[in-house]
Amino acid sequence: MDEIVKKLAGLGLPGIILVILTVTSAGSNAAIVAALTALGGPLGIVGGIGILGLITVVGDTVAGYGIEAVLKAIYTERSKTESVRFLLKEIKDLPISEELKLKLKNELSPEINIDAEEIQPPKTIEIVEE
DSSP states (O other): OHHHHHHHHHHOHHHHHHHHHHHHTTTOHHHHHHHHHHHHGGGHHHHHHHHHHHHHHHHHHHHHHOHHHHHHHHHHHHTTTSOHHHHHHHHHTSSSOHHHHHHHHHHHOSSOOOOGGGOOOOOOOOOOOO
8 A cells, every 4th residue: 555655646636636536436447537538628538637737737836836926926917907806806705814815915906905895886877857
């Protein structure tokens, strides 16, 4: 068992995902192939294996720089093309710590930290003459 664990540990996160797929499918090869095919979308099983490789690259990047730096860079880049208010609301809904949410909000709008719930769309008022 130690040898299997060492080999899977060498695969990193994709190895863990593959183990989870195997356990949830009760070891059925057909279920594992179906899961990889579903993961690959229109590219099928080849795409599923490619996604496992992509997860490795993303995991290594996050491990190297840290989740905070990666998220800050992503949201800073997205703020160039998307509404800051929309991004602030999205950050509020992320499943991360409140401390990290506050850091991300301050990264996007350091001068004003607007609570996303306070933002309301403009109301339309219709005037009818009798």
